[in-house]
Amino acid sequence: MAVKKDLSIEFAGIKCLNPFFLSSSPVGNNYDMISKCFEEGWGGVYYKTIDLWKENEISPIFGVPGNAGEPWTAFKNCEHASQNLLEENLEHMRRLKRDYPEHIIFASFMGQTEEDWELLTAYADQAGVDGVEINLSCPHMGRENMGSDAGTNPNLVASFTKAAVKGTKLPVIAKMTPNQTNMTPAAIAAMQNGAAGLSTINTVKSLIDLDYDLYTSQPAMNGKAAISGLSGAAVKPIAMRFVHELASCPELAGTPISGVGGIYTWNDALDFLLLGARNLQVTTSIMEYGYRIVKDMASGIMHFMDEKGFNSLDELIGLATKNIVSPSEFDREYMIRPNFDHDKCVGCGRCYVSCFDGGHQAIKWNDATRRPELDTDHCVGCHLCQKVCPVKDCILPGELVWREGFEPRELKLKTYFE
């Protein structure tokens, strides 16, 4: 029988069927889309951001670095807020809550002044949704005091959050921008002014591959492009960093965090949960593969829970937090040399090339046997060789060497390599 685990979880006081939500974006912009995503297994949606400006959308809207059609390494958009009429969007949300009462809907808004925010969030109550997300983080607004302009300014975050909270009875989640060296002051400002939780990250300001006829980036409108939001696999490590910084910040202890950025697989989803996120948001992978990907996220996590003996997500959320430390706290008393499996080795010599050109010249290449040989005098245990080896389990951690003056003791070491 297929493994079945309870993936339900409470987030910012709201009971959710599972942590898998659409992030506020083109993937959740009307009744038909969202009803389909609920049928496929998503637990909720952050509805596409609603603002107070009517502006024509650009064309094209998206750009992808590298070859289109191959798995995206990243995805760049310069999309505006929802193009639907306000009343249409409220009606879509009302119908969705009527037809899918157990699924969760957050309405997302963006304003420019305190008055805007108060006015906008009140619509969420009219639509009968479960919560509000305030967009303090879109990186390509082109309007003052909006989007990431606001999100990088703790004073604006404070006043806008306060106004937004005033407009609604519903829990307000503040969506943070990664386009700053330190997100924590803005996050604290939001929480101190009534936010019920934080979402992070919104997209990263970026430029991607230039066009060599137009000499500009993409998406390009009449020969011009802009710095705009990058999402997808490339931003996941950045998102994980920010989730961890919020989850481990003492002033934010207990704050519900929604993790966003580059989630494609159950592993990606699990990474955010283990770092302390209680809710997950996804767009880019849906744009690439469709809503159906949620099935493998759910099933994969259930199998992981089964394998490790977890019965609820609460048991695993934040398990990694204490193991992410400052480099000053590292155990620097030992090193691990690589071990080469000469039977598995196919003789490509990539380890040799990388060790010489990018490491410590610690691998000798045997031309006759086409196999690497370790020079232990030069090896520093960096494991660059293992990172370039194309053969599974060919290069693995080998001999453990204690530095001079240190006694051998029990260590926690990585044993599994994909």
Next chain:
Amino acid sequence: MSTIIKKSYTDEAVQGYNLRTAREEARRCLICHDAPCSKSCPAGTDPGSFIQSLRFNNVKGAAETIRKNNPFGASCANVCPYDKLCQEACSRCGIDKPIEIGKIQRFLMEQEKAFGMKTIEVPEVKKPGKVACIGAGPASLTVASKLVEAGYEVAVFEAEQKAGGVLSYGIVPARLPQDVVDQDIKLIEDLGVKINLGTKVDSVESLKAKGFDVVFVGSGLGGAKKADIPGNDLDGVWTASDYLKEARVSNGKFNQGNKVIIIGGGDVAMDCAATAKLAGAEKVMIYYRRTVEEAPAYIEEIKFVQSLGVTMTTEFAPKEILADGNKVGFVVFEGRDKESEAKVKADTVVFAIGQEPSDMTALAGFQVDPKGFIVADEETGETGVEGVFAAGDIVNGGKTVVEAVAEGKKAAAAIVEYLEKKEGVK
């Protein structure tokens, strides 16, 4: 039910890559430190380098590498036995399957053509020394190409009406379309190589008398053999070379009847079988006197003709061809076990059992081996006759195109060395 591939005589057998699929394949490449693929190419085409170039998005640079190393880069891409050479050496075989090097090379040569690339440069100032090449096949034109590139004046003499030798006359277009052959030849001609078509050379002396300092003999193999059995002179009995040439010259429109028997087990036999089938024969049967395992044909070629619906019967050798009037009626086969026998109806019989050189001693005072092939130094092509070099099928007895190119490159280097040392060259 098996799905049989139905194509016309001139349709290409294999679908090529486009930029996207070629890059995807290049991404599988491990970019080996020692590039065993490159070491396994007889002609030094250097797949390790051109795949790395493609992998790092340098399509034109990749095409340049091929063209610099192999004047028949486009033709080789279609007919090379990759599975026995570079692809067999590919390190990726240790993980799953080799990189499709042949298809990548073919794609890059298509790009070369699409971009109208001119890779090879010829020095403006000529060096002293004139060279004549006899034959316009892969070995001879490789010599011509490399010598022109080195700064020498070269003229090619070809008895046939079209350049390319076996490439233009001896391979089914499904495997090697004529425009691919022409792509290679055009680039060689554009370097300034003058190819005199329909010009048979009677003697090396006559060329030397015209002022050529060096003569290269790359005339290929003349006649193919027929088995010495009763009935081998009936109408409808062909040698492989005549048969393939007829098909190519007529573009597949010639009278061969509906039942065609091909006798032989090499690549030429497979080309004949594919030709027969693609040119419209209903029933095409290969008979080979040994087993598939012993057959010299590459397994991919055997698989290809089988995919066309051609049958292959092994361990049967022809004993006699029975007449129907003055033309072929039946072929009688005898089993290897000396007990089995078969009598098979046929309209056309093609012998693809090897080729013979024409009489080379008439050309110059060469030493020839008992089978009539020119005896020449493997590394240099020197024949023992002063200023006369030879390579390709006429020396090696009939091997692959890539080997002919390899030998041509070596001979060209030896000729350069010879001309540099020789006194009195103007």
